Amino acid sequence: MKWLEKNIEIRFNPKLLLENAKTAIVVLQSHKIEVETQNNKVARYALQEEDYHISMKKKLKILSQKVSEIIPNVNFRACVDSAPILEKYWAQKAELGFIGKNTLFISKKCGSFCNIAVLLIDFEIETESEEKDKNIEKNFCENCDKCIISCPTKALVKPYTLDCNKCISYQTQQKTIPNFNSFGWTLGCDICQEVCPKNLGAK
Secondary structure, eight states: OGGGGTTHHHHTOGGGTSTTOOEEEEEEEEOOOOOOTTTOOBOGGGGSSSOHHHHHHHHHHHHHHHHHHHSTTOOEEEESSSSSOOHHHHHHHTTSEEEOTTSSEEETTTBTOEEEEEEEESSOOOOSOSOGGGGTTOOTTTTOOHHHHHOTTOOEEETTEEOTTTOHHHHHHHOOSTTOOOTTOSBOOOHHHHTOGGGTTOO
16 A cells, blocks of 8 residues: 555645645444345445445535525635545544444444545534544454454454555456455455444444
């Protein structure tokens, strides 16, 4: 995942993506689709009726129009996997959930079956709480290690640490290792999510 080494400074400084950026509006979109898990070998995110990059971009456009009606002359930039920004970090800062031991963002409402998008604007919106930063590192997974234990390739080498060379989801998309054992998965992998207790009752 050499691409993560690129644009490091930009990833940690949204003002380099949008001049004078002051607020990050974070939105989530659930992709929890009911499937027969024993037969399904395509990750749920890929089973959505419309590619989430397209659907979320449309929704951010509507949101930006609404923001423009309230805040005249505001400038914005929509980010849906289209810019080097730390989506999971900002989603956690917004207290929409937390980053789990499987390295995925886990929402309070839709579990880990969600996509993240960010709308940057150059206007400061006051937050409801000044205590957000204190909760960022809280361990909401507690003593659960089901995701780590269930990974057939042992890609989760330890809590919060993923080896992409062993990850079925990464390898079925990038195909960097020839003859990689994907355990039958053709695109992506949902195993660590299917066993996660935080996904029980997720919408």
